[in-house]
Structure formats: C-alpha cells, structure tokens
Amino acid sequence: RSFASQTDGEARVSRVLREKFPRASAIKVVDISGGCGAMYEIHIESEEFREKRTVQQHQMVNQALSEEIKSMHGLRIFTSTPK
C-alpha cells in the first residue's frame, strides 16, 4: 500500500498522534471504513506507554484524539512499547 493512497483522514489523525506522542517510534493509521473516515485502526509504538496498563495506554490515545473521535463511528487501538 503506497503512501500516496493515504486518505485525508488518515493523514490528519497521524499528524495529531505525532504531535501528542513526540516519542512515538512508530505510528500507523488505517481507515477501515473503506475511506469514509467512519472507522480507524490505530497502531502506535512509544516509550510513553511503558509500565502502563493497556487500558491506560488506550486512554492516552483516546485523549489525544478526543476531537477527531467525535466524528468517528469507532476506532481500534493497538499500542506497544519499543523492544
């Protein structure tokens, strides 16, 4: 999948995540609603998640995307820490 095919929504969500998680080593945002911007799958790897429970890590992503989430139908979050 080439970067040229990234949707506007994917780009915007990625940008917000890069701003809110400056220490993230990997960020991937995929529109899984067929480009409608209704549902996203978010993968984010960051040192900022270390020692935190999964639900706390997901909460951090929820807070970071609180504005964007308002216009989404749903989202899936997968967080991890660098090895």
Add this chain to the structure above:
Amino acid sequence: GGGGGGSGSREAVERLVREHPVVVFMKGSPAQPLCGFSNAVVQILRLHGVEDYRAHDVLQDPDLRQGIKNYSNWPTIPQVYLNGEFVGGCDILLQMHQNGDLVEELKKLGIRSALLDAEKDQDKK
C-alpha cells in the same frame, strides 16, 4: 456536559457496574448482538463459559449510552466491567483472551474459565 437523564447519571451507572461481577454495556443483547465488536465480546465470554452476566443494550437507552461513556471516560461501546472496574473494550478483551489474562481475571472473581477444562481434556490424550 451535565449529568443528563437519570439512567445516565454517575450514580445510576455506578449501581449497574456493581450489580454483578461481569457487566457488559453493548449494542444489542447477548442473544442478538447488533454490532461486530459487541458480538466479539459476547463470543469471547462464551468461549470461557461465562454465560451468566449482566448485559445492557445502550441502543435502548440514549441516556445510558452517553452516561457510560462519561463514567469511564471512554468513547466507544462495548465496555466490559469486571468487579465494578472498567477493563476495556473489545480489543482489550481479545488481547486478554489471547494472552491468558482473562482466565486469571475470571479466577479472581471466583469464575472458572471453561478453557481450563478444555485444556485438561486435551492433556488426557
């Protein structure tokens, strides 16, 4: 926003999450889930033999639907509560199922996961 309707108030939600060791806020019912993610939660619980739990259909109650999101500060449905504590949504429950954490959490509630018996049967072969 404010507290909204009675069924969505903090007190009302608090009562619901504490009424049973396993409480799920979902779309539809365990017999008929109306969303893929809610269905996933129901199926995972079923795999572990957990059929006796409280399920609340947020589609039937807009005040509860907003109230539960305010309560947990979590924007999506389904939401799973174990012993009154918010555990997460479908993705987290799936992760817990895959890494064995769910079996442990159920054990803490005095619930023996059906998967433990399934493993025992396999050992006998």
